[in-house]
Amino acid sequence: MSTRIRVLLADDHAVLRSGLEALLALEDDVEVVGQAGTGEEAVEKTRLLRPDVVVMDLAMPEMDGLEATRRIAALALETHVLVLTSQTEEEYLVPVLEAGASGFVRKTSADVDLLQAIRTVAGGEVFLYPSATRVLLSKYQQAREPQNPGPLAKLSDREREVLTLTAEGYSSAEVGKKLFLSPKTVDTYRARMMQKLGLSHRAELVRLALETGMLKTN
Template sequence: MMVKALLVDDHAVVRAGLRALLEASGRVDIVGEASSGEEAVTKARKLEPDIVIMDLAMPGMDGIQATRRIAALGIETKVLVLTVHDEDEFLLPALDAGASGFLNKSAADTDLMGALEAVARGHSYLPRRAAALIARREARRRRAGRQAEPEPLSDRERTVIELTARGFSAAEAGREMCLSRKTVEGYISRAKSKLGLANRRDIVHFALESGLLRTEAEE
């Protein structure tokens, strides 16, 4: 499986190291590089890589903003966040922006290829603490009295929630289920309404708690 990737980091030395690591695997084609969030969005639109490997801390448009812009392009490119920042602060914003994976740079030499291929196959790649972080947020929400007992999902609503949590776009989920994109979007909208979910981060949380989605540790 050859994965087309766009490298985004404001440090040329870091990009060079990642390029060497990934190209040595023989399974990744680096189709471009970007040194800023603005450049990442422009090149993602032009090149439509399978995955953008996204740093977070960059001058100007940061990685969270760039991820949100790429997710809004309507292309099938997925974003894998690769950062030195701790997931406690940045995991949930990254998921909310549309990222499909989150990996600390300290683990890049051993885990990057696995994360890249997991995201390319349509899975979410999350750190071991993801479920605990999302559950903690949900507990705060429940204490605030913002969530009632959810209405049960239909089989198709459950399937689209699972696929969305794994990183599938509506178009990709539609092909998987032999449905139109518009029909899938309708199922997603109804499922979110039933469950009281606002965004993709909430969907990932529900999927983790209900067993539809597993973290890297469980894989």
């Protein structure tokens, strides 16, 4: 990216925020523009600072991270929420995506995964661990049988291919390589799909593919 990724850190532990800021300060392409200790503060600082990425804890006073994520998504800014939490994927991954977040990182892996996750969601992609797709599939299969395609009937065959690969966690470059398309063309297909489906976040594409049974376990 030609400009630095502007990051807001939202966590109720000041020591953790300071540690994360020190970690990110080592990178030339990342800049921490603010910190928040509560969910309400995270929403307000997002409104004022308009960061590219909000690194959001789930367990915070006054307003938890899920509600703060929903409110940030409702602002319709070019801001992506990356959840950084000690909570388990099994319990929180689906609510996190439904709230509008673009990624899920475990605090125990932050030193290894956080920078990659920030860069991934800042580029408009969804960051999930390989195990996350299995968690999502399990949750949706427990809740319902695969549904009629419904809104997916609006999509072309190529758009459905792009949607499926997106839901499986592939980046634009990786989707393009698989389908013999340029990354820019893949982005165009995604933008067209989102417009047809009335979606505003790429994480919603992942959820839709799961809800309609486009992804299946082997």
